[in-house]
Amino acid sequence: MNKINSIHSLEQLQSKLEHYCAYQERCHQEVIQKLKILGASATEIDKVVVHLLENNFLNEERFACLFTISKFHQKKWGKIRIKTELKARNISEYLIAKSLKEITDIDYTNTFEELSQKIWDTIIEKNDLKKRKKFCDTLLRKGWESHCVYDKVIELEKTN
Structure with missing residues (x-):
């Protein structure tokens, strides 16, 4: 990460970070990283973060x-x-x-079913073992529970 050489006042930093947070939701880590890139001191970082929290830019x-x-x-x-x-x-x-908890069980299950069927249908592989591996790897990489993935691959093999 390259620091920008210009020195910013506290007000300028607050303004820049208000725009940064207003454009897209940010976590504390992203805000602190951005302030470090802008060359802010530890004291300035603390003051800007407090300002953003108090004004509901950061939550x-x-x-x-x-x-x-x-x-x-x-x-x-x-x-x-x-x-x-x-x-x-x-x-x-x-x-x-x-x-x-924002994800309902019904949405989670429906999304998994639709996604797994789509992935299974798009994998073009003549070797069944390779197809199974590609299918499982894709869903596991996306963060789906292994027991769901392995149960689904068995189910899809039986229907196809």
Whole structure:
């Protein structure tokens, strides 16, 4: 990460980070990283983060919930991948658990069924073992539970 050489006043940093947070939900880690890139001191980082929290530009609960819902609906990630990605952003276990409750069991099951069928149908492989491996690898990489993936591959092999 290259630091920008220009020195910013506290007000300039606050303004820049307000825009940064208003454009897209951010977690504390992303905001702190951005401030470090801008060359802010530890004291300035603390003051800007407090300002953003007080003015509701920064809210980790809101971030975790939106991240969870968007990754589930847009990228079709399973709960394991979502949890891993949130942990990597230093989100608390409590907020991770709370955000995962935003996904209903019915939505989760329906999404898994649709996604697994789509993946199975798009894998063009004559060797059954290779097809099974590609199918399982894809779903496991997306963070779906292994027991669901392995049960589904057995079910799909029987129907096809």
